[in-house]
Amino acid sequence: MSESTLLVRGRRSHAWSAARWRDTRDGYFFILPWLLGFVIWTAGPMIASVIISFTDWRIVTTPHFVGLANFAALLQDPRIRIALFNTAYYVILGVPTHLILALVSALLLNLRLRGIAVYRTLFYLPFITPLVANALLWLWIFNTDFGLANWLLTLFHLPSVDWLQDPRAVKNAFIIMSWWTVGGQMVILLAGLQGIPQHLYEAAGIDGAGRWARFRHVTLPLLTPSLFFNLTLAMIGAFQVFVQAYVMTSGGPEDASLFYVLYLYRVAFQNFDMGYASAMAWLLFVIILIITLIQFRFANRWVYYEAELKG
Amino acid sequence: MTGTPRSLSTGVIVPAFSGHTSRRLRHTIGSGVAYLVLTVCGLGMAVPFIWLLSTSLKLEGTEFTFPPQWLPRPIRWQNYADALQVVPYLSYARNTLIITVAATAGTLITASLTAFAFARIRFPGRSVLFMLLLSTLMLPDAVTLVPKYILFSRLHWINTYLPLTVPAWFGGGAFNVFLLRQFFMTIPHDLDEAARIDGASNAQVYWNVVLPLAVPALTTVAIFSIMANWNDFLYPLIYLNQQKYFTLALGLQFFQSQYGTQWTLMMAASVMMILPMILLFFFAQRYFIQGIQLTGLAGR
Known part of the structure; x- marks a missing residue:
């Protein structure tokens, strides 16, 4: 550039x-x-x-200006609090585990081994599976009586879990499911890894750096731009988790998987309360914006741009 | 071990694992461990899909066994034909295809035009506008969901494919513009300088110089766009509410509610929705990885 x-x-x-x-x-x-x-x-x-x-618009009715009433209602709405909690849970546990798994897979798949392309394809395939098809598949995997998830638990003599019917388990079920789609981030990290100039490793080798030291002082710093890119977009994406919950649980049981955008969808397109839905959208936007800005603010502490090439 | 140190014969005792031999041995063990880990993880990644395939071929009733039976007995290919009967699968597939093709064409054309201007033409306001474009990358879709719906319903575009295709003809999405722009930046400027000296206009440089060199990046954008449109759920859910307009993503979900849950047929239908994407990835993956790598999408 x-x-x-x-x-x-x-x-x-x-x-x-x-x-x-x-x-x-x-x-x-x-x-x-x-x-x-x-x-x-x-x-x-x-x-x-x-x-x-700022209105009470319901599509078919004429909108009236209601001032900050929608925003005041947001603060009172217990389901907003539930939806925010569920979404935060999904973001805080889901995004970092997903990113770490993507990094580990990218490192593994960057090894120069015969037949590595086959493994890369295996890791990428679940990611290209359409979300709906994937959600239906995992509905079946998490089936309490006949599902694979509980079969795996019985192999290890662990008690079965009511994955999608137990309010304590359902969010974890969604996070576990998301681990199978690390392929998207993996490809980006893989491209980042392959872009690291070989001579840096050679130089580090001459300086007597071992495997770990090379990873710690060459690979990781040069990969931070890719990690930052993934982290930022993954966070924004995770805040908007929708399809899985819509298809698999409809937000249940007991609202335990009522994620923010699912609630927004219901308010807007089932109750047609466009005013309230817009207020909800802005609350989400502000939350995401603040977190993104914080990420950018602290990026220079850990993201390393080689010779500051990026504008 | 083949690498018996030669020094043994000379009577000098050396540690068994040293020098070249030990490095090779460590390397062999290392790649053995790597293969083991990769195979275990790879199988883990594949298990849901294998399970999907297996269920899609089971006789109804035999899917309810615990512990799970991996090989369907009997194998019932008829599920695939039956799935086509239960929902108007082919018409959903046709609808999805129309949307995907129209949106992808718009994306390729307008995103590459925009990216070309940002990468190759000097004009006042360019960097400000480019920053604006990048900032929309951070904008959650949820914010514009409601007003866009209202706009499209005012235009009487609900239950048409227009809300799902027309926006793609207006820039094709910030992400795709960014990706193409990064790629165009890597094409040497000498090439367009030479063309310009020969009197080529910006449009000619775009069409004759830059686009032919940008095939990997354009392929990457095409794949992203095809996948996004083929798999999209939320927007079709909002804009299409008559069954005859449904896409595959909507149709699959409908399957479950209308007929109870016929797992075997639903899995067969899922396989049929996934298969085109797998084929696409399989045939285009060479360009795809290359495209991602060269576009600086990896952030470098």
């Missing part, structure tokens, strides 16, 4: 030449679809969402 941009910058003249006019025209012409899309499907809806959140 850097070299070519710098060259171009160096050549930039201050007078608006014909070429510069042409480039400006072409540039905006080329990005026009995205720019329009941004206005119509991102910026516009966000502004609309703020306005709707």
